[in-house]
Amino acid sequence: MSFRVACVQNCAGANMSTNLEKVGALVIQAARENADLICLPEYYSLIEKTDVSYLEKAYSVFDHPAFQNAQELVSACGCWLLLGSIPVKATGGKIFNQSILMRPDGTVEESYNKIHLFDVAIKDGQEYRESNSVQAGKEAILAQTPWGKLGLTICYDVRFPNLYQTLARNGAHFISVPAAFTAKTGAAHWHALLKARAIETGCYIFAPGQCGERKWGRRTYGHSLIIDPWGKVLADGGDSEGFIISDIDPSMVGLVRKMIPAVTSSQPFQIKES
Numbered sequence: 001m002s003f004r005v006a007c008v009q010n011c012a013g014a015n016m017s018t019n020l021e022k023v024g025a026l027v028i029q030a031a032r033e034n035a036d037l038i039c040l041p042e043y044y045s046l047i048e049k050t051d052v053s054y055l056e057k058a059y060s061v062f063d064h065p066a067f068q069n070a071q072e073l074v075s076a077c078g079c080w081l082l083l084g085s086i087p088v089k090a091t092g093g094k095i096f097n098q099s100i101l102m103r104p105d106g107t108v109e110e111s112y113n114k115i116h117l118f119d120v121a122i123k124d125g126q127e128y129r130e131s132n133s134v135q136a137g138k139e140a141i142l143a144q145t146p147w148g149k150l151g152l153t154i155c156y157d158v159r160f161p162n163l164y165q166t167l168a169r170n171g172a173h174f175i176s177v178p179a180a181f182t183a184k185t186g187a188a189h190w191h192a193l194l195k196a197r198a199i200e201t202g203c204y205i206f207a208p209g210q211c212g213e214r215k216w217g218r219r220t221y222g223h224s225l226i227i228d229p230w231g232k233v234l235a236d237g238g239d240s241e242g243f244i245i246s247d248i249d250p251s252m253v254g255l256v257r258k259m260i261p262a263v264t265s266s267q268p269f270q271i272k273e274s
Helices: 017-033 051-056 063-075 155-159 161-169 183-201 251-258
Strands: 001-010 037-039 078-087 095-102 107-115 120-123 127-129 141-145 148-151 172-176 206-207 212-213 219-220 225-227 233-236 242-248
Touching: 001 017, 001 095, 001 206, 017 037, 017 063, 017 242, 051 161, 063 078, 063 095, 063 141, 078 161, 078 212, 107 148, 148 233, 155 172, 155 183, 161 172, 161 183, 172 183, 183 206, 225 242, 233 242
Parallel strands: 001 037, 037 078, 148 172, 172 206
Antiparallel strands: 001 242, 078 095, 095 107, 120 127, 141 148, 206 225, 212 219, 225 233
16 A cells, blocks of 8 residues: 655754744645655754753653644644654653654554664764763664554664664564754765665665754754665755655565565674684
């Protein structure tokens, strides 16, 4: 059964109300274009300058303004909604970077806590230590949808192909990759990484991304992508706010995997050193 997916692209700042208002308008517009599943970016409701600010504005999931706003949106639109990620209270004074798949009735199908945290130092002086404020998840998640299984991942996870291959081997037809990729790493790696994950798993990739520059200088890459199991880019969001949309044929997953059965053909091996 074919369906239509949309990926929203926004430039979130530190004002949650403003962010939610802008994203909500894009969700409504995508729903009017008959999107069945609408995917939002990582931290679409809030991008903060400091780790401490995330902790100060953290909520439990059901009390989170973004979660409550999402319930209102699906009630109005009648669609499935992927909350790309929101900061949710965890234990030990930290938060989870949590992705949530919401059904059209406002209930939660599945949620996923980001496993691989963005602790990097880039040559131009940018340094990120997501683990300062975020508690890593421990479980990979497959969510059931009316069209097949959706594997949930977030941003930096995309650099760890074993996660994607594991999701595919366990039945994923589609994999979501909401992100707030930096402009520098995005320009170098974003398209290549996502196309590789689609090709090696034989899955559709839904990758909604943040775009634009914040007043304190943080720049995110944009270029939300929808990619088919053959690695073809079906839609690219460029570098502006808005959304992309594409029709999805789940039967293509089986066709591609029949032609190139890499998902089921992995072989055990040992390493020999001289």
